[in-house]
Amino acid sequence: MKAILTDVTKCIGCEKCVAACAAENKLPAATSPQRWTLDDGLSADRFCSVLRRDGGYVRKQCRHCEEPACVSACPVGALKKTPEGPVAYDGSKCLGCRYCMMACPFGIPRYAWASPVPYVRKCTMCYANRIQEGRQPACTEACPEKATIFGERDALLEEAHKRLLADPSKYRQEIWGEADAGGTSVLYVSPIPLDFLTVGGHQQARALPQLTAPAMAAVPPVFVGMGAVMGSLYWLIGRRKKVAAEEGPQSNHGGSKEKKP
Amino acid sequence: MKRLLAAKAILWLIVGGALTVAAMRFIRGLGATTALTDLTPWGFWIGFDVMGGVALAAGGFVCAATVYIFHLERYHAIVRPAVLTAFLGYSAVVVGLLLDLGLPWNIWHMVVYWNPHSPLFEVGTCVELYLTVLALEFAPVLFEAARHPLLAKAYGILKKATIPLVVVGIMLSTLHQSSLGSLILIMPHRLHELWYTPILPILFFVSAVGLGLMMVTTESLVSSWLYEQEPEMDLLQGLAKVATYVLGAYTVIKVGDVLVRGQGAAIFAGTRESWLWIAEVLVSAVIPTVLLSMPAIRKSRPWLTATVFTGVAGFVMNRIDVGGFAQVGPTGTHYTPSWMEVWMSLGVVAAAALVYFFIAERFHLFHAGPIDRERHRYRLPTFDPATLVAHPDPYAGGFPRYTLMGVVGAGIAVALLPGSVFANLRGAPQPVTPAGYSDRIVIDGTRTSKAAVLFDHKKHIEREGGDASCARCHHLVFAGERATGCARCHRDMYQPTDTFDHRLHEARLGAGKGCATCHADDQLKDEAHATPCLDCHKRMVPANAAIQPQHPPLLGKAPGYVPVLHKVCIGCHEQRAKDARLNKPKLGECASCHGGKVQPFDPTRPDDRQVL
Numbered sequence A: 001m002k003a004i005l006t007d008v009t010k011c012i013g014c015e016k017c018v019a020a021c022a023a024e025n026k027l028p029a030a031t032s033p034q035r036w037t038l039d040d041g042l043s044a045d046r047f048c049s050v051l052r053r054d055g056g057y058v059r060k061q062c063r064h065c066e067e068p069a070c071v072s073a074c075p076v077g078a079l080k081k082t083p084e085g086p087v088a089y090d091g092s093k094c095l096g097c098r099y100c101m102m103a104c105p106f107g108i109p110r111y112a113w114a115s116p117v118p119y120v121r122k123c124t125m126c127y128a129n130r131i132q133e134g135r136q137p138a139c140t141e142a143c144p145e146k147a148t149i150f151g152e153r154d155a156l157l158e159e160a161h162k163r164l165l166a167d168p169s170k171y172r173q174e175i176w177g178e179a180d181a182g183g184t185s186v187l188y189v190s191p192i193p194l195d196f197l198t199v200g201g202h203q204q205a206r207a208l209p210q211l212t213a214p215a216m217a218a219v220p221p222v223f224v225g226m227g228a229v230m231g232s233l234y235w236l237i238g239r240r241k242k243v244a245a246e247e248g249p250q251s252n253h254g255g256s257k258e259k260k261p
Numbered sequence B: 001m002k003r004l005l006a007a008k009a010i011l012w013l014i015v016g017g018a019l020t021v022a023a024m025r026f027i028r029g030l031g032a033t034t035a036l037t038d039l040t041p042w043g044f045w046i047g048f049d050v051m052g053g054v055a056l057a058a059g060g061f062v063c064a065a066t067v068y069i070f071h072l073e074r075y076h077a078i079v080r081p082a083v084l085t086a087f088l089g090y091s092a093v094v095v096g097l098l099l100d101l102g103l104p105w106n107i108w109h110m111v112v113y114w115n116p117h118s119p120l121f122e123v124g125t126c127v128e129l130y131l132t133v134l135a136l137e138f139a140p141v142l143f144e145a146a147r148h149p150l151l152a153k154a155y156g157i158l159k160k161a162t163i164p165l166v167v168v169g170i171m172l173s174t175l176h177q178s179s180l181g182s183l184i185l186i187m188p189h190r191l192h193e194l195w196y197t198p199i200l201p202i203l204f205f206v207s208a209v210g211l212g213l214m215m216v217t218t219e220s221l222v223s224s225w226l227y228e229q230e231p232e233m234d235l236l237q238g239l240a241k242v243a244t245y246v247l248g249a250y251t252v253i254k255v256g257d258v259l260v261r262g263q264g265a266a267i268f269a270g271t272r273e274s275w276l277w278i279a280e281v282l283v284s285a286v287i288p289t290v291l292l293s294m295p296a297i298r299k300s301r302p303w304l305t306a307t308v309f310t311g312v313a314g315f316v317m318n319r320i321d322v323g324g325f326a327q328v329g330p331t332g333t334h335y336t337p338s339w340m341e342v343w344m345s346l347g348v349v350a351a352a353a354l355v356y357f358f359i360a361e362r363f364h365l366f367h368a369g370p371i372d373r374e375r376h377r378y379r380l381p382t383f384d385p386a387t388l389v390a391h392p393d394p395y396a397g398g399f400p401r402y403t404l405m406g407v408v409g410a411g412i413a414v415a416l417l418p419g420s421v422f423a424n425l426r427g428a429p430q431p432v433t434p435a436g437y438s439d440r441i442v443i444d445g446t447r448t449s450k451a452a453v454l455f456d457h458k459k460h461i462e463r464e465g466g467d468a469s470c471a472r473c474h475h476l477v478f479a480g481e482r483a484t485g486c487a488r489c490h491r492d493m494y495q496p497t498d499t500f501d502h503r504l505h506e507a508r509l510g511a512g513k514g515c516a517t518c519h520a521d522d523q524l525k526d527e528a529h530a531t532p533c534l535d536c537h538k539r540m541v542p543a544n545a546a547i548q549p550q551h552p553p554l555l556g557k558a559p560g561y562v563p564v565l566h567k568v569c570i571g572c573h574e575q576r577a578k579d580a581r582l583n584k585p586k587l588g589e590c591a592s593c594h595g596g597k598v599q600p601f602d603p604t605r606p607d608d609r610q611v612l
Helices: A016-024 A069-073 A099-103 A138-142 A153-166 A209-217 A219-247 A253-259 B002-028 B044-056 B059-069 B073-100 B119-143 B149-160 B162-185 B200-226 B233-260 B272-292 B295-299 B301-331 B339-362 B396-416 B457-464 B466-473 B502-509 B561-577
Strands: A002-007 A049-053 A056-060 A079-081 A087-089 A148-152 A186-189 B382-384 B389-391 B440-443 B453-456
Touching (some): A016 A049, A069 A079, A069 A209, A138 A148, A153 A186, A209 A219, A209 B162, A219 B059, B002 B200, B002 B396, B044 B200, B059 B073, B059 B162, B073 B200, B073 B233, B073 B339, B119 B149, B149 B162, B200 B233, B233 B272, B233 B295, B272 B295, B295 B301
Antiparallel strands (some): A002 A148
């Protein structure tokens, strides 16, 4: 499983990653902000950005969750967690329902609102043109400070723990993406809390697809159960009425007797 | 008939306008017609049309269960309208969804590519199947008076299949009503904790049953009012009595859930959400339960009408709360639906109502038993070719009037369309305010007075060599000017501007004969084959200009103001920053001019240095 580790203390905010990302994904030259863009720099035309927070620089991009909410939400499976780690998007399947945008706890997928033929747009960790060929993503390659590095997730986690131990005063003692939201393939070590990277500013303790799983698991039994209950009610009540009707002409007692047992 | 005519005229007006908006939505996209944003990608169409529409269509399965499963045959008279409403409600949901989907022509993907983990897949599949079931349930109404043997045969088969269809319909509705709640389970980060609960699917189902009962009542009352008939009050009273129990149960579950989850304090927190929740529970659950439990109110037509209207409004509010209002606080969104979204939604409902009237007037909608085929025919127009006598559709009389209303509606919508629908959506122009001429110039690039740059024009003239130095920065000079200001050509903040004025040249050179001045007769009359600007305007570029136009001798388009000024200033400043004696105010740093309030990098506003 491939992953990216971003060290907020090392980033100098040069945004070479942003430029490299734009070039790699052939994104159009940026225009002024639109009515629908957020002020975090991400848009249908920008898949990563660098945010200024408390004097530090924090790179924002798709977190490529281990158990992605967007993948679980997509009704047609246009989003997929690849075995290599990245969450890839297949536009040819997409309906444009935007449930992925609603489900993502990090608010990553963006929409091409201006277009009459709009697609969802997000970082794919350069899956199609780099990861599959065994190369690293454009952003990590472009970073002059090695502030954002690419590698195996386990190795990067080990590296992250090593950095936290080596200089405890420099970092907050947690690794963003190790366990929150069920673990992500984009990890951060930081001197400042990174809760602002989420929608609503709360870290999700567990993977969001687990919240819908019980409801979805209940679907087949509820479906069959409802059918059985309705079918038997129809038969039972029908039969009672029939019996009541047969005995009806004599007296009404027959009907109520039938109901007692 | 006056009520009906007025109602239909208004509905046609709404539909006409909605068609205009729908056309705009497909031509210009969602960005031009909706107020949706990257933060709030689901808006009014999902909250009202889909969430509300499905809930309102719940009358169909509730009513079918009452009559067929519980054998309460006396309610037979309201089954048909209820099933028709459900069918039209679901059709409206599908239409609303097609408008909301970015790529609606891909909707068949839902049938082909399955993702069983997705609640939306469940919703979609249930809509498909249940719509089919409803169509089959309702088809006998359309076929019963038909004489064609094939249709008569279909009628027979469908009639026999009624019970299985009803059971499947109930099974699908159960899943479907509840799965709209499951849809929200994956977004705890978006929904306020008063509404977010793991039992959302159960709440949605129970409320759908209650709402279904009230919807059937509402519909009977409204159609009897419109067609000026007496409603079947004894049936409606029975429904209202059952609704009391269901709504009571809903109230207990809804309030109990909040208490069990330990959110009781949040109800009385005094926040916007707490008031919204209290209002919703009162209108949707408490008030209807209390009122419907009183026999006097159930018996009175106006009181019953008022009560069920309240309850229906309350549950629509509940769906809109979950789909929208209760998401405002946690996400901090500023989304307010655009008038086009609202009109479009009303248009879908209006169209459904018109189809309802169409069927009600031509088929035996308010009829229970089998009918005599020879006596009851469709009320469709007939024409006897032998006698040349036409018997027009009795209800088709208002057709020209309704068409007119539709056209008026479309006209109103066109008149209301905002300019942005027609404008170039990518990169709205931001005109530059010229800085004006004086010794010191405030260049307020963003016009926010936050990042204005004080430019010392006088000092720059002195430093660059007096009057002869203008051309170092002013690379173009308009006729009669000594040094043309930057904003004269670089008129937009980011977008390039075409500074060539064809009409002015036409007027000066004379249209017709004058064309040859720039366009040779045997050549294409386009920019590439025209005489270059500088061939005539020889003094436009000063002899000692340090900066040249981009494409001399053709001048081409003037780039945006921000990239140009950065290019002009930054080069010199960096040069001077290398010299320790000159670098007193740290010339190489942006903040030395930009007042220490340099905007953070914004990829949507690039300058040349930020592109590799």
